[in-house]
Amino acid sequence: STPSEMSFYHAAHRPEAVRNAILLHIGYVPIYILALLARKNAFIRISYKNTIIFSGVVQCLVSLPYTLFNSWFALFVSEEIETSELSCTLTRMGLSVLNYCAYNALTAVSVSRVLSVVFDQQCDIRRNLGFFALASFPIIALFLKAIASGTRRENSVCGPLLFFDNKPKPKLQAWNLYIFAIPLIAVVLNAVTACYLIKHRRRRLSSGSRTKRVNELHVALALLLQSLVPAITMSSKGYRSIVAIHGTLAMQSPWWLKKPVDILSFLTTGLNMTISMACIKTFRE
Incomplete structure (x- = not known):
């Protein structure tokens, strides 16, 4: 590397990388359990392939590179390791972008559920993947823009790396707003679906008809609770970044909450998958 392109993985980050790697691997345990249940039970495999199973598989696969990077860092970075500026940017920021994108699986499912339940449109895995790609496109485009036109910035994991200036400029504002808003979209759409099913159920019960959509309601409530987890963990990060640039000390989160x-x-992955499966009787049995 030339001096202008030289970066380093910082050994001081290793304790945090150890903690992060352990937590990320623990988060995959519910997905492994889901895989075993789906393999043994055809009803689970067929009934939930476009909802719970889709969100679990996508979260696992898309976040895996970030998990492996933290595992590598925890195992091998015991001293400063020289790397290139581009490599530092790709591993530190690029893999974080993929990790953010993993939770777009919940947003994709929430869109499909509104279309299928409220508007009676057929949705399958291909449509889910389309919504997932659409939700992920903005932050990937912003990341590529950061590589092309960003400035050299230090970072606790590795640096210098390429990223936007820490100033209230449109591109950085869009980045922080994306992280804040995307998980909340899933919450809103899942709430719309759940409210629609509750209203539909009450209408049928009041007319003396038996409703056959109880399981649909359970799935809707499970997805709603599932989407609340990244809304708390991811959206709060976006909120803190926005406040750090535009806000006042009074608006910042206290350390004991942060x-x-x-x-x-x-x-996040483990918690949202555990919550979603716990809400559906088929998985509990």
Whole structure:
């Protein structure tokens, strides 16, 4: 590397990388359980392939590179390791972008559920993948823009790396707003679906008809609770970044709240999958 392109992985980050890697791997345990249940039970495999199973598989696969990077860092970075500026940017920021994108699986499912339940449109895995790609496109485009036109910035994991200036400029504002808003979209859409099913159920019960959509309602409530986890962990990060640039000290989160949320963010996948499966009787049995 030339001096202008030289970067380093910082050994001081290793203790955090150890913690992060352990939490990320623990977060995959519910997905492994889901895989075993789906393999043994054809009803689970067929009934939930476009919802719970889709969100679990996508979260696992898309976040895996970030998990492996933290595992590598925890195992091998015991001293400063020289790398290139581009490599530092790709591993530190690029893999974080993929990790953010993993939770777009929940947003994709929430869109499909609104279309299928409220508007009676057929949705399958291909449509889910389309919504997932659409939700992920903005932050990937912003990341590529950061590589092309960003400035050299130091970072606690590795640096210098390429990223936007820490100033209230449109591209950085868009980045922080994306992280804040995307998980909330899933919450809103899942709430719309759940409210629609509750209203539909009450209407049928009041007319003396038996409703056959109880399981649909359970799935809707499970997805709603599932989407609340990244809304708490990811959206709070976006909020803090926005406040750090535009806000005042009075608007900032206290340290006793910030630290637990930061730690929980590495368990986001495990928590949202556990909650969703716990809400559906088929998985509990």
